Amino acid sequence: MHEKCGVVGISLQDRDAARPLYYSLYALQHRGQESAGIVTHDGFQQHSHVEMGLVGDAFDPDDLESLNGANGIGHVRYPTAGSVNACCAQPFSVSFKSGSLGLSHNGNLVNADEIGDELADLGHAFTSDGDTEVIAHDLARNLLEEDLVRAVKRTMNRIHGSYSLTIMHDETVLGVRDPEGNRPLCIGELEDGYVLASESAAIDTLDGELIRDVKPGELVVLHPDGTGYDTYQLVENEETAHCFFEHVYFARPDSTIDENLVYEVRRELGRKLWEESGVESDVVLPVPDSGRAFASGYAEAAQDEGSDIEFAEGLMKNRYVGRTFIMPTQDERERAVRLKLNPIKSTIEGKKVTIIDDSIVRGTTSTQLIQLLKDAGAEEVNVRIGAPPIVAPCYMGIDMASREELIAGDQSVEEICEEIEADSLSYLSIDAVAETLDTSRADLCLGCVTGKYPYDIEGEATDRDVARPDIGAPSPADD
Numbered sequence: 001m002h003e004k005c006g007v008v009g010i011s012l013q014d015r016d017a018a019r020p021l022y023y024s025l026y027a028l029q030h031r032g033q034e035s036a037g038i039v040t041h042d043g044f045q046q047h048s049h050v051e052m053g054l055v056g057d058a059f060d061p062d063d064l065e066s067l068n069g070a071n072g073i074g075h076v077r078y079p080t081a082g083s084v085n086a087c088c089a090q091p092f093s094v095s096f097k098s099g100s101l102g103l104s105h106n107g108n109l110v111n112a113d114e115i116g117d118e119l120a121d122l123g124h125a126f127t128s129d130g131d132t133e134v135i136a137h138d139l140a141r142n143l144l145e146e147d148l149v150r151a152v153k154r155t156m157n158r159i160h161g162s163y164s165l166t167i168m169h170d171e172t173v174l175g176v177r178d179p180e181g182n183r184p185l186c187i188g189e190l191e192d193g194y195v196l197a198s199e200s201a202a203i204d205t206l207d208g209e210l211i212r213d214v215k216p217g218e219l220v221v222l223h224p225d226g227t228g229y230d231t232y233q234l235v236e237n238e239e240t241a242h243c244f245f246e247h248v249y250f251a252r253p254d255s256t257i258d259e260n261l262v263y264e265v266r267r268e269l270g271r272k273l274w275e276e277s278g279v280e281s282d283v284v285l286p287v288p289d290s291g292r293a294f295a296s297g298y299a300e301a302a303q304d305e306g307s308d309i310e311f312a313e314g315l316m317k318n319r320y321v322g323r324t325f326i327m328p329t330q331d332e333r334e335r336a337v338r339l340k341l342n343p344i345k346s347t348i349e350g351k352k353v354t355i356i357d358d359s360i361v362r363g364t365t366s367t368q369l370i371q372l373l374k375d376a377g378a379e380e381v382n383v384r385i386g387a388p389p390i391v392a393p394c395y396m397g398i399d400m401a402s403r404e405e406l407i408a409g410d411q412s413v414e415e416i417c418e419e420i421e422a423d424s425l426s427y428l429s430i431d432a433v434a435e436t437l438d439t440s441r442a443d444l445c446l447g448c449v450t451g452k453y454p455y456d457i458e459g460e461a462t463d464r465d466v467a468r469p470d471i472g473a474p475s476p477a478d479d
């Protein structure tokens with residue numbers, strides 16, 4: 001079970017958090033469309049509403065009215081191929097001897113089974129096979145023996161993998177980012193409170209100010225009265241493993257992640273794509289919407305060098321068709337691409353065309369598009385991709401595809417070019433990605449493009465010195 005999602009947490013001075021939580025989930029809708037949920041606490045008890053579907057469908061005014069309290073957390077869940085599962089909708093909530101707990105998780109643990117088995121042996125009963133429930137039970141258990149900060153630290157010392165969490169313990173809202181900082185999490189200030197969110201676009205939506213990213217290994221505790229927050233660096237880690245794919249595809253272009261505005265990152269990746277593998281053609285067309293910023297950077301770099309290449313819109317997107325990627329069969333995926341994108345003939349007919357997309361996963365979109373553009377009269381179709389070839393699955397929370405389904409899993413760029421019937425094909429180098437993000441390769445999670453992961457994943461190679469924690473003997477919280 002993989003969790004790939006958007007999380008939020010809010011503490012306000014003296015108004016209910018439900019509406020701001022609802023609006024920020026709207027802002028994070030692109031991170032998950034399967035289910036949406038909010039848990040609040042009014043100082044006496046927890047209130048929860050979790051529903052399958054989009055944010056706009058999951059809550060009606062009465063639901064929001066019933067979510068009392070100035071503190072709360074929210075979640076949107078990303079759909080996983082073939083599993084639409086109400087039991088895994090979040091926030092996950094649990095009541096135990098020393099209080100109530102709500103948890104929203106973005107990421108994926110790689111040792112959840114070990115910890116789950118251990119807790120089951122100790123008598124914990126699980127209602128799902130999701131790793132979020134494992135974190136909730138582990139934390140609940142630690143809270144019986146420790147104060148809040150030490151309990152979180154103890155759980156962080158046991159769990160291994162990718163996690164950005166917003167947690168509510170009674171009426172206290174917390175944010176936690178894993179020691180590698182794999183998924184994003186940031187903190188912002190509102191006129192009358194504080195907010196934690198997967199992406200800064202959610203803070204903007206509430207007219208708030210981004211304060212900063214939550215640091216890898218850091219815990220942020222919002223004051224329940226909405227007047228401030230405390231931070232604790234619970235795990236020190238010299239190396240990070242930020243997911244580069246957040247910048248390439250997953251995050252909103254108007255979000256700032258780890259101090260980089262995603263839109264500018266994508267434009268710069270587009271510029272580098274021209275520098276590395278620019279091809280003369282009449283027109284550059286973005287694959288909407290994800291290729292747009294890359295294509296504008298690519299065209300700008302080309303024009304800076306004196307090229308006559310024109311930037312144009314050549315593909316119209318039908319906004320009402322869901323993501324093609326998660327259609328269960330290849331036949332449906334192909335039909336969905338055609339439903340989603342239609343060519344604008346005047347910018348294509350008789351022209352040499354270059355299309356720019358952020359990534360190729362299975363190859364469905366590019367194969368279909370090239371055929372579509374040729375049918376619309378393109379003389380030549382070149383393909384440029386703003387990321388390196390995806391050669392291996394993601395275990396850290398992005399639904400990519402299995403290794404066998406990945407078109408670059410066992411084929412060279414030349415072979416892929418032939419298969420998708422492009423006139424030329426180039427990808428961006430890994431070094432260009434690291435340089436654009438102003439970091440080194442060693443500080444990024446590059447598992448999907450190298451097949452080597454920054455975590456200890458069974459049956460997979462790693463690119464660093466990592467080991468799963470010995471969960472049988474948890475280190476004391478104050479170690």
Ligand code: AMP
Binds near residue numbers: 326364
């Ligand atoms: P494919 O058609 O399988 O090659 O997938 C590539 C297309 O899907 C590109 O247009 C990407 O923008 C988009 N894409 C890439 N990664 C994902 C993902 N994890 N979920 C949904 N769509 C994706």
